[in-house]
Amino acid sequence: xxxxxxxxxxxxxxxxxxxxxxxxxxxxxxxxxxxxxxxxxxxxxxxxxxxxxxxxxxxxxxxxxxxxxxxxxxxxxxxxxxxxxxxxxxxxxxxxxxxxxxxxxxx
Numbered sequence: 001x002x003x004x005x006x007x008x009x010x011x012x013x014x015x016x017x018x019x020x021x022x023x024x025x026x027x028x029x030x031x032x033x034x035x036x037x038x039x040x041x042x043x044x045x046x047x048x049x050x051x052x053x054x055x056x057x058x059x060x061x062x063x064x065x066x067x068x069x070x071x072x073x074x075x076x077x078x079x080x081x082x083x084x085x086x087x088x089x090x091x092x093x094x095x096x097x098x099x100x101x102x103x104x105x106x107x
Contacts, residue, residue, distance in 0.1 A: 021076035022057045028083060029053060041106035042086070049082065 029050040036043035056075050065071040085099035095103045 022053065022060065022072050025053055025076055025079040026050070026057060029079075032086065042102060045102055049079075053079065 029046055032046045033043065033050055036046065053075060056071065059065065060068045060072050081096070082099070085095040085103070088095050089103050094100065
């Protein structure tokens with residue numbers, strides 16, 4: 001069974017302001033979108049994830065969330081786990097267990 005620890009929970013990064021953090025997440029996802037070949041499974045995942053994150057960002061200031069700061073922070077924290085996995089694989093290290101299927105089956 002995969003635990004939150006295996007997926008990067010508690011990696012010690014400081015909390016990020018919701019708006020700025022989500023903007024950084026979007027920038028990184030857009031950069032990945034531009035860099036990955038369209039047929040790459042990670043690119044497909046990233047594209048879907050980018051669409052969802054853009055929707056969240058658009059709703060953060062519009063009253064869609066009871067606690068927009070918490071919603072933005074959740075968005076940023078989960079994205080960091082994804083980026084940690086992307087960075088690990090790019091550096092030749094294995095992705096955390098919960099992300100391995102995405103990278104193992106990307107072709």
